[in-house]
Amino acid sequence: MPEDDAHLRAIVSAVSDAADHALTLWAGGETRVRQWEKVPGHPVCEADLAVDAMLRERLAAIDPQAGWLSEETADTVHRLGVPRVWVVDPIDGTRDYLRGRTGWAVSVALVEHGAVKIGLLSAPARNELWVAQAGRGATRNGKRLQAGTRTHLPGARVPADQLPRADRDLMVVDKPNSIALRMAMVAADEADLVATVRWGNEWDVAAAALICAEAGASVTDALGDALRFNRPNPTAFGLLCAAPGIHDAAVARLSPRARAILTQPPEQ
Secondary structure, three states, rough: OOHHHHHHHHHHHHHHHHHHHHHHHHHHHOOOOOOOEEEOEEEEEEHHHHHHHHHHHHHHHHOOHHHHHHHOOOOOOOHHHHEEEEEEEEEHHHHHHHHHOOOOOOEEEEEEOOOEEEEEEEEEHHHHEEEEEEOOOOOEEOEEEEOOOOOOOOEEEEEEEOOHHHHOOEEEEEEOOOHHHHHHHHOOOOOOOEEEEEEEEEEHHHHHHHHHHHHOOEEEOOOOOOOOOOOOOOOOEEEEEOHHHHHHHHHHHHHHHHHHHHHOOOOO
16 A cells, blocks of 8 residues: 555544544543453553554554554464554553553554554653654654764663663663653653563564654664564564664673573573
8 A cells, every 4th residue: 555645644543543542541540441461460451452443443444455463452374464564552551551640652553574664653641643654754743753862871861660780870761651652752862772671572662663763763672683573473582772873882781681581491
């Protein structure tokens, strides 16, 4: 499907309407939705499922040939046989959503042949709409984004609750629960670095990865390798999203930890 302005407007409308529905259910922090745990430590609520269903209907109408990969939908092999795939997290940052905090967003990416072509984050509780198209830049509420120019890793701003002892030379800034929003902070020059050393899912980062890349940030896995999307196993080990001037230094610091974790024998 051509990525013209009408196509993008239709996607923005679908995502914004779904996010507004999530906001209505959220009711300004007074959560009224039923919630449970998919597995211990991984909450889900009725709003996740409602937004997922709403997005699937609206996005399928925009591009009926595209496959579907979502946190809240059972995965199938169908998506591997089509060139385009919607990669969706209906509510990224469910913990903040359930706690009445604003650090959550609806995340939607359109992936074509393994690369993100369109990425959107709608964070209605923060009055934020982030939009990126491959090769056409990224915006927040219509304002063009540009990642920061930091060239030294010490002092880099990191959205975190606290930092490991080895990283106390970095600076903690406010941390939304949504990893997509934390990445978007790098795109907006409100943070310099977001890093993880654990297995993560494509739907968590696909949209934000394009937003960051189009703002000039560097986005890789924890080993410094490029991210690819719509893989048979839609996961990657770790994430490193950084201002371009500190990415190499961040890889040098993070990758030994990542390799140590990857080479640990499995627990018996």
